[in-house]
Amino acid sequence: MVSKKNSVDSKKIGFNRASRTDKGVHALLNLFSAKVMMDMKRPLEDYVTDINSNLPDSIRVFSLHRTSKTFSGRKFASHRAYDYYIPTFLFSPKSEVAFSIEDKPDPEQESEENKTVFSRMNIERSSLKDIYKYRIDDESLLKVQTLIRMFEGNNKYHNYTSKMKASDAKSYRYILKAKAYEKSVHNGIEYLRLTFKGQSFLYNQIRRMVGILYLVMHYELPDHVIKESMTSYQFHIPLAPAEGLMLNRVYTDHYNQKEGIWDVIEPWESKKQEIHDFRINIVNHI
Numbered sequence: 001m002v003s004k005k006n007s008v009d010s011k012k013i014g015f016n017r018a019s020r021t022d023k024g025v026h027a028l029l030n031l032f033s034a035k036v037m038m039d040m041k042r043p044l045e046d047y048v049t050d051i052n053s054n055l056p057d058s059i060r061v062f063s064l065h066r067t068s069k070t071f072s073g074r075k076f077a078s079h080r081a082y083d084y085y086i087p088t089f090l091f092s093p094k095s096e097v098a099f100s101i102e103d104k105p106d107p108e109q110e111s112e113e114n115k116t117v118f119s120r121m122n123i124e125r126s127s128l129k130d131i132y133k134y135r136i137d138d139e140s141l142l143k144v145q146t147l148i149r150m151f152e153g154n155n156k157y158h159n160y161t162s163k164m165k166a167s168d169a170k171s172y173r174y175i176l177k178a179k180a181y182e183k184s185v186h187n188g189i190e191y192l193r194l195t196f197k198g199q200s201f202l203y204n205q206i207r208r209m210v211g212i213l214y215l216v217m218h219y220e221l222p223d224h225v226i227k228e229s230m231t232s233y234q235f236h237i238p239l240a241p242a243e244g245l246m247l248n249r250v251y252t253d254h255y256n257q258k259e260g261i262w263d264v265i266e267p268w269e270s271k272k273q274e275i276h277d278f279r280i281n282i283v284n285h286i
Contacts (some may be wrong), residue, residue: 002036002257012033018077018250022203024242026286028083031250033073040066056248060278062271065099079176079251084210085244088136088183089174091143091144091217105256110218127250132188141192144180147226148194155230159237160209161202166232174199178209181224186284193237195248210240248279 002013018031038047044064050063089097092212136144158164158171165171175198182193194213215238216225229235256264 002034014072016072016074018073018252019247021078021247022242022243024245024284026243026246026283028246028248029219029250029275031073031077033067033253041245044050046182057122062275062278065264067255071248071255076252077250077254078253079197079199080201080247080254081177081249082197082201082206083246083248083250084169084194084196084206084240084241085191085246085286086194086210086214087131088192089131089134091136091140091192092134094218094222097134099131115253134184135190135212136192141180142212144192144217147216147223148178148180148209150223150226151175151196152208156232157202157205157230159229159233159235160205162204164202166234173202173205204239206245207240208237210244211283214240215240246283246286 013034013036015032015034018033019027021027023267038044044066047064048061055061089099152175154172154174156166156171157173158166158168161171175196177195177197180192180194184191194210196209212229212235214224215221216223231235252266256266257263
């Protein structure tokens with residue numbers, strides 16, 4: 001598929017990815033594009049099988065698509081969806097489950113603003129049983145679902161990244177969907193899946209969105225704190241750990257609507273069950 005001469009330089013085959021992840025963040029599903037040599041009389045599924053036979057079980061190719069010459073995974077990615085898996089006891093009222101989280105300086109942040117990251121959780125031995133038995137109730141789940149929807153729409157996110165002022169036009173980001181759902185239990189601890197779908201995200205934006213949800217829920221702050229954090233006020237918002245954040249899907253809606261394309265890029269529909277099973281295995285491992 002790639003000549004030996006071109007295999008040493010990815011630029012020669014126009015290789016790129018639709019989305020990149022920051023340090024510590026996982027990519028469950030991504031989209032890559034490249035110019036390769038193929039026998040178009042041979043089924044594309046045969047190439048998928050050949051590629052996967054040379055990959056470890058933790059990396060899979062689900063589909064190949066013939067595209068226009070101008071196609072670029074990064075350029076034609078219209079939206080991206082990220083998941084964050086968070087232990088539900090972090091959303092428990094402070095009076096119900098006793099623990100504290102220490103912040104430490106984030107070495108990747110040069111700015112004095114928003115420069116801390118969740119570092120260490122202090123849990124009294126007597127509280128361990130409370131964490132393992134904690135299950136979020138319907139009322140608390142409904143509140144998380146209400147709070148997370150506040151992020152939907154076009155809002156100012158200068159407090160959710162670094163080195164950005166409230167007056168900076170780049171601070172605005174449009175979130176199409178934000179929801180909390182799909183509870184699951186791993187090693188005795190209950191987790192909640194948070195999904196954020198948007199056109200683009202600022203550096204560390206989602207991790208701080210999770211951070212402020214934790215602050216409002218655990219410390220029982222007023223709901224309007226989230227709305228105020230997206231105004232011109234300056235807020236300190238802690239940075240949630242990167243390990244819970246995962247790129248879950250890349251959308252190519254605009255490209256798929258173009259006339260004269262060879263194929264619609266939508267493997268998450270034709271390979272829905274296969275992708276779901278693979279994703280769950282990886283999430284459980286993480």
